Amino acid sequence: MPRFSVIVPCFKVQGFLRECLDSVLLQSFNDFELIAVDDCSPDGCGAILDEYADRDPRVKVLHLPQNVGLGRARNAGLPHATGDYLFFLDSDDTLTPGALRAMADRLAEAGDPDGPDVLVFDYARTYWWGGTRRNVLAHVLAEAGADTFTVADRPEILDLLMVVWNKVYRRDFVEENGFEFPPGYYEDTPWTFPVMLSARRIAALDRICLNYRQRRQGNILSTTSRKHFDIHDQYERVFAFVERHEQLWSWRPYLHRKMGEHCLDILAKPDRLPPADKAEFFRRTAQLFRRHKPEGALLDGEVALLEGGYAAYRLKRQAALAGREAGRRAEQTRRTTAARARRGWAGLRARLPLDPHLVVYSASSHRGVLGDPAAVYRKAAEIAPQLRGVWVVRDEETAAQLPPGVEHVIVGSRRYLEVTARANFFVNDVNWPGSLAKRPGSVHVHTHQGTPLKYMGADLLDKPGARLGFDVPQMLRRADRWDYSLVANRHSELVWERAYPCHFASARTGSPRNDVLVGAGDPGGGDFRLRHGIPEDHTVVLYAPTRRDYRRGGHVDRIDLARFAADLGEGHTLVVRLHPTLATGPARGLGLAELARRGIVVDATDEPHVEEVMLASDALLTDYSALMFDYANLDRPIVVHADDWAAYTASRGAYLDITAEAPGHVSRSYRELAWLFASGSWRDEESARLRADFRARFCEYDDGRAAERVVRTLLLGEPMPAAEPGAVRIPGQSVTDDLLASR
Template identity: 75%
Template sequence: MPRFSVIVPVFKVQGFLGECLDSVLGQSYADFEVIAVDDRSPDGCGAILDEYAELDPRVRVLHLPENVGLGRARNAGMPYATGDYLFFLDSDDTLTPGALRAIADRLEETRDPDVLVFDYARTYWWGGTRRNVLARVLAEAGGGTFTAADNPEILDLLMVVWNKVYRRDYVTAHDLDFPPGYYEDTPWTFPALLSARRIAALDRICVNYRQRRQGNILSTTSRKHFDIHDQYERVFAYVDAHPELDRWRPYLHRKMGEHCLDILAKPDRLPASDKGEFFRRTAELFRRHRTQEPVPPELRVLQGGYARYRARQRAAALGGALGRRGERVRGAAATRVKGIWSRAHALRPLDPDLAVYSAFSHRGVLGDPAAIHRAACELAPHIRGVWVVRQDQAEHLPPDIEYVLPDSLAYHRVTARATYFVNNVSWPGILVKRPGTVHIHTHQGTPLKYMGADLLGKPGARHGVDVPQMLRRADRWDYSLVANRHSELVWDRAYPCHFSSVRTGSPRNDVLVGAGPADGAAFRSRHGIPEDHTVVLYAPTHRDHVRGGHADRFDLARFAEDLGTGRTLVVRLHPSLAEGPARGLGLAELHRRGVLVDATDEAHVEEVMLASDVLVTDYSALMFDYANLDRPIVVHADDWGAFTAARGAYFDITAQAPGHVSRSYRELAWLFASGCWRDAESARRRARFRARFCEFDDGQAARRVVRTLMLREPDVPVSIPAPAAGDVDALTTA
């Protein structure tokens, strides 16, 4: 008996069917069967299914003699299911890699619940990917099981059949099946969740929900949308047959009203001539199932006639148009006020004791600017430092930090009069550089991949990037900080502007220079990592050639297991992926289960590095900073050719690596199993790498910036060794 029966109803999806089936059959977890139901599809789907069945004995195909629709096609497959759990997968959607393994592990962990709810991501035809906006509901559901009454927010998730698996015995005991018509998921999912005594949640994206350019069947204009009334009648009939569910009537009554009004409000769902009838049937259903609970204000329109509803819709549309016009007028007025405000303050002299700081597009007190600010507070306390910080980050600031919000009046006041501007991202284009101001650009690390003007030769990498505008913003730089001569050469080429390069070192790396093992104790304690564990930090970079910017290069759970006892895997994704779907593809769930530590949200990456004993990365600039710790580094370069073709690189990191290089997971696992990750050859490569890329990092970079660029004092120069042979030519020969 297999663990899963994956039931796939198939109709007119020949262009997507192969990808769907491949995503199932290619799963690392193999204990499943596929029951594919050909719903008399008029295209080539039937033949495609037969080909897959011939090649893989786990695939069984049912050819229906007539088209019965999505719900009844699922019903047709259920009698043939022998698995412990039913998984209904739409034939144009796909499973994410590792999904079945994650689901199976969660089922075992929660001791076979009635229903398991998991996450999904919308994948758009034009290339975008967006995670379920209510993913937090799954993350907050806890590690055990619950009922809908315990956690009613579970009902706020998309009420479809395919983001859940169902224990087959539970489905049989409750006689669950799919009715004919549109919205067939409604009378399945509500009974299934409301009756379940044990529901579990999995905070992991298991299904990619394809958003087709022409939309799905529910986005078509048809009288079949009237089926929604019959579907909710079936839900209420189920409640009638199960008196223990009577408490849910007010909720279902409200949900039904909201659902029907939502259909009615969409311009492309119903023929115009049918909307009055749809409203009247909805109002009748609403009256028939009304409870003693007060009717919510937004649903009271159902207590009046269709003419009143139309009048309210027209009034709302008019109000919306006027509101949008008012917003535009108010926005234009606010812009004029801010412009006048800025110009007024620009007429006043610069404040020689005012510095404005920002980092990572106003994400907080971070990176090089933060290190410079700390040094300025010590060496130049008379210089007032003001940070530009986003509203959502302001509450996380230390109490002694003075800040302004972007584009506020306070922002325009301080930026109009400040003398010093420190940033690792270029300031917005509207900021005018006044004579006498000092713009210090810190960058975000030593460059390996192409930047700035060099992106002009990489059309894929510069997608959405306005290079000429980028260079116009860089024209305001007075000083460009560099940690090595490689960076100095790159920035001169990538940003052909009028700045001066300053060999200060990287201020953010001051805390890494000369650091000891105890410096990462706070991070280890916060995440429950034993003191005697070897911490392996894995930090992959963003990829321009991969949809969404991230693809798991290997199975993180397997890597954590293969590392063996006494070792903890810590994962930090690229900051650009922190709020996207990447973490929902298993990382968050593995963190919850204690398999690894997800450090993506850690504000200060320096803490994460200090807490680790070895870095595994691909092409992340983090390796140049990490080299200051003089700890082992492993470069995992399994897609170096694709990466360089898409983005470009200034030198071959596989030939000039700071440690051993792996080109497959097998090689990576062997390096750690054999102990070679920290052998003499690793140390030799690291020493050569440090000599080249950490040459100006001496622990005094932030103080040097303040003394030389803000206080205009002479400073002891960095000790620069003679360049190794070929270093100066490395940029042009790579």
């Protein structure tokens, strides 16, 4: 008996069907059967299904003699299912890699001999133009935790999209209750509500297991048709089911309101119903609404309009739309007026002299006290208390997370305009907004965000994929405001002056954020280990992959995290830190969040201070992340996993071949990677030799005093020896002369 029976109804999807079938058959978990139902499709679906069945015994094909519709096609597959769990997969959607394994593990984790009745998992919408967007209510699954529950325990689970394909169902539970799909549109409704309300044990899986394809022409429910009237019959079936089960009567008010909202949503869509049919649709909805109205139900909001006539509904809706439009225009006018007032006021402030002691800081697009600017800020507070540091943050939420006593302003606010108009010094690791005008005499210090490996700035002009949505000329105009560019090595100096052809001076100060790493010795980061429950005697491997420009969205799973964590063995902890640009996208929902919840890995993506994460680790595993240049200061083992180096360099470009000039051993397949750690080669003498050469080249100015050097030389104007072997250059001095002299 297989674990899963995957039922796939097919009708006019020949262009998507192979991708759907492959996404199932190529899963790492193989204990399943695939029951494909050809719903008398007039295209090539039947032939495609027969082709797959001929070469894979897991595939069983049913050819229906006539078209019966999506719901009844699913029903046709039910008698042939022998799996523990039923999974209804639409034939234009796809499973994500590892989805079935994640489902099987989650079902086993529930610990019940019979298993949960229903497992609800997450999905992402994938658009025809290449975009991906995770379910906006994913937090509901994350908050559900590891225990099973009922809808009475967690009614918010019903806020998720009430469809059949984001769940798997225990087959015995389905058969015991006689659940089946009705004909017509909205067939998921009379299946999903009875199933969810009846389930005694529901489990949640906070992982994207399915890609929900958003076709350019929309799905069948977005067509204009009288078939949308089927919604009334489908809710009648839901109410009839509840009526037969007294223990569910308490859900009548919820379902009554849900029905009203659902029907009004259909009515409000401009492309669902023929205009001549809208009045009839409203009347039938109102009749259904009155017929099933619970005694004493209090109605408010839009559903209350169902108690009146269609003419009143239209008038109120038109008034509401007009009110929203008027409000939108008023808000736009208010913002325009306020912006003009702020600019005029800022212009007046800009006539005042600069404040020689005012330093404005920002990091990572105003995300808080982070990185190199934070290190400079802390050192300035220590050795130059006369300097007043003010941080620019993006919103009040970010401001609430700042350390106590940190003076701050919100970007774009009147206070922000006042501070930036008077500041003498600006310290940032990314460009300031284009609206910030550089006053004569002010000094802009650009720290960057580490040593560059991949192409940056003007070098991206030859990489159209990598600069998608990135305006290089605008970026260079903003970089024209730089006075100093901090560098940790001569490689960075050459790259920045080529990638940013602007009038700045390269300051050989080292990277301030790396001061805490230089000479750190044995692994520290005790607070990080304590927060995440990592035993003191564990060897911590930090995995820090970078984003890919050859894939829209930037995320590509290069290794199986669960497998790698298991292969590391007892006494090891795998810590994962995604690239910051992937932190809020779907990347974590593709397995990382769920693995972290189960304690298989530690997710350090949200840790604000990457230096602490590095200090807490014993080794770094990365692909092409610039983090390796910082990590080399710790003199701890580094392994580079470069299985897609050719694709990466073709799409993004690289300033050096990191596979030939690596800071440690290089793996080009998972087998090689696993062997490096299993054999202990990751920390052998050759690893130490490669690391020493790498550190000598790329950490040459990092001596633990970079922040002090920035404060004393660039903010205070004091003489202080620069990091050997170079010196801070003055604007206009030739970089080439410096390099030739120091070679």
